[in-house]
Amino acid sequence: MTDVTMTINGQTRSASVPPETTLLQLLRENFNLTGAKLGCDVGDCGACTVIVDGQAVNSCLMLAGQADGRQVLTIEGLASREHLHPIQKAFENSGALQCGFCGPGVLLSAKALLDDNLDPSTQEIRDALSGNLCRCTGYTKMIEAVQEAARLLREESRTQLTHARPEVATP
Amino acid sequence: MKRRGRGIACMWYPIGFTVSANPSAATVKMNEDGTATVLTGTVETGQGSLTVLGQIAAEALGIATDDVHVVSADTDTTPMDTGAIASRTTYVTGNAIFLAAEAAKAILFEAAAPMLDVKVSQLEAKDRKIQVKNYPQRNVSIGEVALRAQAVLGTPAIGSASWNPPTVALDPETGQGKPFATYVYATQIAEVDVDDETGEVEVLRIAAAHDCGTAINPMLVEGQVEGGISMGVGMALQEEMLFDANGRHINPNLTNYIMPTSLDMPEITVDIVQGFDPTGPFGAKGVGEPTAVPTSAAILNAIHDAVGVRVYSLPATSEKVLTAIKAKRAAEQKQIPA
Numbered sequence: 133m134t135d136v137t138m139t140i141n142g143q144t145r146s147a148s149v150p151p152e153t154t155l156l157q158l159l160r161e162n163f164n165l166t167g168a169k170l171g172c173d174v175g176d177c178g179a180c181t182v183i184v185d186g187q188a189v190n191s192c193l194m195l196a197g198q199a200d201g202r203q204v205l206t207i208e209g210l211a212s213r214e215h216l217h218p219i220q221k222a223f224e225n226s227g228a229l230q231c232g233f234c235g236p237g238v239l240l241s242a243k244a245l246l247d248d249n250l251d252p253s254t255q256e257i258r259d260a261l262s263g264n265l266c267r268c269t270g271y272t273k274m275i276e277a278v279q280e281a282a283r284l285l286r287e288e289s290r291t292q293l294t295h296a297r298p299e300v301a302t303p
Numbered sequence: 304m305k306r307r308g309r310g311i312a313c314m315w316y317p318i319g320f321t322v323s324a325n326p327s328a329a330t331v332k333m334n335e336d337g338t339a340t341v342l343t344g345t346v347e348t349g350q351g352s353l354t355v356l357g358q359i360a361a362e363a364l365g366i367a368t369d370d371v372h373v374v375s376a377d378t379d380t381t382p383m384d385t386g387a388i389a390s391r392t393t394y395v396t397g398n399a400i401f402l403a404a405e406a407a408k409a410i411l412f413e414a415a416a417p418m419l420d421v422k423v424s425q426l427e428a429k430d431r432k433i434q435v436k437n438y439p440q441r442n443v444s445i446g447e448v449a450l451r452a453q454a455v456l457g458t459p460a461i462g463s464a465s466w467n468p469p470t471v472a473l474d475p476e477t478g479q480g481k482p483f484a485t486y487v488y489a490t491q492i493a494e495v496d497v498d499d500e501t502g503e504v505e506v507l508r509i510a511a512a513h514d515c516g517t518a519i520n521p522m523l524v525e526g527q528v529e530g531g532i533s534m535g536v537g538m539a540l541q542e543e544m545l546f547d548a549n550g551r552h553i554n555p556n557l558t559n560y561i562m563p564t565s566l567d568m569p570e571i572t573v574d575i576v577q578g579f580d581p582t583g584p585f586g587a588k589g590v591g592e593p594t595a596v597p598t599s600a601a602i603l604n605a606i607h608d609a610v611g612v613r614v615y616s617l618p619a620t621s622e623k624v625l626t627a628i629k630a631k632r633a634a635e636q637k638q639i640p641a
Binding site: 172227257259261262268269271 | 348349350351522523525526529530531532533534556557558562563564565566568571
């Protein structure tokens with residue numbers, strides 16, 4: 133068994149799992165965080181995307197042990213009880229998800245992009261979402277939603293600069 | 304070098320089953336707090352049908368979409384529905400819900416007429432109120448009417464209805480009949496770049512004009528069209544189930560069965576053509592499956608426009624396009640006398 137301890141959505145979580153356990157299995161089966169989806173389990177579909185230390189990764193291709201001591205963000209950590217994250221808000225407003233199975237992965241790929249770049253070009257958005265397969269939407273409204281989310285986040289960061297109120301800073 | 308081409312394809316598509324019965328049933332209940340509950344057997348798969356069905360009920364009852372709670376897809380409790388197939392949900396289930404809402408509204412009007420001292424025919428349901436036509440200041444809230452209907456008059460405002468698209472069976476001798484109650488129409492235009500040295504096709508833009516009768520929710524219609532186009536792009540250029548000599552599927556995975564990603568998608572312009580079908584709920588027809596129908600034909604026509612070759616088997620992979628280009632060149636060279 134391998135002992136792992138990591139920060140998931142801001143909380144320290146530990147588990148003792150067989151060494152072949154993937155991060156996705158750890159999240160879903162040990163921590164009951166079922167937002168990251170098990171699609172293909174070989175890194176093709178991107179439904180299991182989570183953010184590890186700022187990078188969007190396929191959690192089905194990462195061992196739980198490799199995430200030991202690192203920061204993991206899953207879809208469950210994106211919204212607060214009161215507010216959707218601006219990316220989620222933008223996806224909702226644009227009708228950018230249909231069946232939604234790819235949604236958690238797409239949103240986290242978008243977040244990893246926007247954490248680095250608040251003004252991405254269409255091509256940069258297409259590149260960032262290219263590892264997330266979607267059978268329903270044709271991606272068009274997703275790309276529009278990421279552009280809208282970028283605009284919302286730019287506004288938010290400007291507001292925070294003008295009235296510096298660290299206590300309301302979003303995670 | 305890359306050669307650009309444009310292609311166009313048109314289609315019609317029927318809504319509902321071919322002649323055979325495909326009914327939908329629905330129940331609409333007006334609650335005493337002014338909200339409504341819709342029971343339907345159809346299923347939401349992300350296309351947004353429950354939103355559209357809620358909008359239809361809300362419009363019929365004169366309340367807001369947010370006031371409508373749609374309960375769906377439970378064979379124990381919801382009325383029979385043929386299902387989310389044949390691009391039929393908005394049209395067939397929508398009609399059933401519209402009729403059920405009208406039946407509930409008729410009970411509300413019977414209850415409201417003496418409250419407002421007018422005839423039933425003078426009433427309309429609007430802005431969460433039952434009001435006198437042309438005298439909207441004479442009104443009573445729809446929740447109050449629903450309460451009176453059930454608690455005083457003993458006639459709860461509940462309507463149930465079913466609807467089956469009217470068709471005429473095809474005559475086995477002549478083939479004549481009316482197999483479907485309504486049809487939708489669309490045209491798509493594709494612009495592609497074809498690399499005549501590699502056969503690679505890149506779809507740059509697709510303009511899609513679709514008739515779906517009244518677009519009850521234009522954003523969801525656009526979403527359906529864009530999604531259908533992505534399936535059409537995959538069908539035209541990428542997606543193929545491969546079988547070995549024993550009939551075994553040899554690419555049952557997303558590694559070798561290649562479907563479009565965000566990088567394969569063209570720029571899409573959706574044009575919803577204004578239409579009104581008097582047989583549909585508020586003039587609506589359907590939009591689901593038809594969206595994928597013309598895409599691959601438009602792309603293959605664009606390939607012909609770009610490099611002058613016809614590819615007759617899908618997907619038009621780089622190999623097939625390049626083979627066709629080489630065959631065309633060889634045929635052209637043969638015509639030169641030795």
